[in-house]
Amino acid sequence: MIKDKSIYKILIIEDNPGDLYLFKEYLKDQIISPEISSAKNFEEAIAILSSEVNNVFDIIFLDLSLPDKKGEDLILEIVKLSSKKPIVVLTGYSDIQFSIKSLHLGVSDYLVKDDITALTLYKSLRYNIERSKYIAQIEQSEERYADLFHLSPQPMFIYDVETLQFIDVNKASVDSYGYTHDEFLAMTIKDIRPKDDVGILKSILNKVDINKTINIDKYIRHQKKDGTIIYVEITSNLIPRKNKSVRVVLATDVTSRVKYTEEIINQNERLKEIAWIQSHVVRAPLARLMGIIHLLRLEEDKKHEKSHFLFDEALKATDELDEIIRDITEKTSNIDINEDKDEI
Amino acid sequence: MKFEILLVDDDPIVQFLHKSVLIECNLPDQKLFSNGELVLNYIIENKDNDTMFLILLDINMPIMNGWEFLEQLRSHVLKPILKVIIVTSSIDSVDKEKAKKYPEVFEFFEKPLENKMILALEEDDDLKSFICKS
Numbered sequence: 001m002i003k004d005k006s007i008y009k010i011l012i013i014e015d016n017p018g019d020l021y022l023f024k025e026y027l028k029d030q031i032i033s034p035e036i037s038s039a040k041n042f043e044e045a046i047a048i049l050s051s052e053v054n055n056v057f058d059i060i061f062l063d064l065s066l067p068d069k070k071g072e073d074l075i076l077e078i079v080k081l082s083s084k085k086p087i088v089v090l091t092g093y094s095d096i097q098f099s100i101k102s103l104h105l106g107v108s109d110y111l112v113k114d115d116i117t118a119l120t121l122y123k124s125l126r127y128n129i130e131r132s133k134y135i136a137q138i139e140q141s142e143e144r145y146a147d148l149f150h151l152s153p154q155p156m157f158i159y160d161v162e163t164l165q166f167i168d169v170n171k172a173s174v175d176s177y178g179y180t181h182d183e184f185l186a187m188t189i190k191d192i193r194p195k196d197d198v199g200i201l202k203s204i205l206n207k208v209d210i211n212k213t214i215n216i217d218k219y220i221r222h223q224k225k226d227g228t229i230i231y232v233e234i235t236s237n238l239i240p241r242k243n244k245s246v247r248v249v250l251a252t253d254v255t256s257r258v259k260y261t262e263e264i265i266n267q268n269e270r271l272k273e274i275a276w277i278q279s280h281v282v283r284a285p286l287a288r289l290m291g292i293i294h295l296l297r298l299e300e301d302k303k304h305e306k307s308h309f310l311f312d313e314a315l316k317a318t319d320e321l322d323e324i325i326r327d328i329t330e331k332t333s334n335i336d337i338n339e340d341k342d343e344i
Numbered sequence: 345m346k347f348e349i350l351l352v353d354d355d356p357i358v359q360f361l362h363k364s365v366l367i368e369c370n371l372p373d374q375k376l377f378s379n380g381e382l383v384l385n386y387i388i389e390n391k392d393n394d395t396m397f398l399i400l401l402d403i404n405m406p407i408m409n410g411w412e413f414l415e416q417l418r419s420h421v422l423k424p425i426l427k428v429i430i431v432t433s434s435i436d437s438v439d440k441e442k443a444k445k446y447p448e449v450f451e452f453f454e455k456p457l458e459n460k461m462i463l464a465l466e467e468d469d470d471l472k473s474f475i476c477k478s
Contacts, residue, residue, distance in 0.1 A: 276436070280404060283433040284355070287455030291361040294456060298368065313357050
């Protein structure tokens with residue numbers, strides 16, 4: 001028979017020396033060099049699991065009735081100290097019902113003492129160690145994805161497609177909107193819109209293909225708890241769940257960008273207006289002046305009385321020009337774009 | 345064929361200046377109007393197949409401006425007896441482009457109006473018999 005060459009660190013918590021001996025023999029039967037530690041009561045088990053060295057095991061076998069602790073209390077205490085390693089409960093026939101129940105308490109498996117053989121013990125060891133590795137992997141990847149959501153620097157939230165109720169929001173949402181996590185969960189996505197925009201939201205939701213990514217190219221207005229209105233860019237995706245459909249939404253605050261663009265549009269309007277004034281209004285008295293001077297030159301020789309009139313008109317035209325230029329200066333000094341954009 | 349010059353401008357100084365230029369060019373007879381409506385009514389009342397109107401038309405005027413006047417012409421068949429010169433202080437190229445859309449407009453002058461602009465009209469077939477360099 002080929003024995004398992006892997007090294008397993010095993011803790012057996014068992015008060016009956018005969019049983020302990022038997023389990024050790026069974027393990028040596030299948031495994032070349034198992035590293036077995038043992039504890040004969042709860043106190044010893046605690047000492048081993050709490051010690052700073054050698055406290056991590058690949059698997060823990062636990063007798064359910066120790067002299068100083070038993071049953072549910074015992075399981076809960078050991079689970080706490082087990083560093084999420086698999087725990088296999090060793091039980092007698094009389095305790096089978098409780099052993100089954102103990103699976104809910106964080107126990108991986110149970111073995112009936114009288115039925116244990118070297119093979120069943122080994123199989124349980126292998127099976128539970130492998131299973132716990134997979135569980136750890138799944139938990140890790142779930143954690144990573146949860147982090148993507150919760151630690152995202154942009155506000156993200158998940159809502160129920162049917163009821164529009166918030167199901168979860170990340171920390172950035174709480175920080176940005178001013179509602180607590182619990183307040184969010186008592187609200188729907190309609191509640192973070194200005195009242196006038198709820199109609200817009202409905203029409204967007206009616207229009208979108210529910211299974212596709214929603215990318216709203218037009219900026220959407222959201223309202224914070226303190227009433228401040230912000231502009232956001234929305235990207236959202238459907239997440240199918242067992243009983244309902246939810247969407248995960250990324251809401252990027254683009255308020256300063258929108259404000260800045262508005263400023264530029266306003267400025268362009270004013271510049272156009274100034275250009276129009278230049279070509280139409282300023283040019284009018286100037287053209288008049290030019291005409292008057294042209295005539296003055298012709299009058300020069302004739303020394304006609306008309307030239308007094310022309311001088312007066314020339315002066316009036318220069319006054320008018322002066323006034324218009326002052327007006328334009330005032331208009332241009334009003335152009336003052338708000339430069340303090342938020343750093344991104 | 346008679347020939348009548350109609351000066352259309354709301355600015356009395358400009359009217360005076362244009363009149364002076366025309367007198368310098370030996371064109372002493374012209375009628376003055378301060379907006380498009382007045383000149384339009386005058387044309388409708390006085391048109392006959394024997395009179396050609398040369399209109400010096402300003403753009404920015406109250407009541408009916410130059411563009412509105414040109415729009416009004418569309419509902420009257422007057423083209424054969426009208427020759428319109430836009431005389432404006434605008435140097436906006438948009439205005440120059442817009443003027444091309446009206447068949448009655450054959451010149452676009454930027455103010456100030458000068459003798460040489462008027463005298464250059466001698467080149468025009470319809471006008472050469474009325475304008476002669478003195």
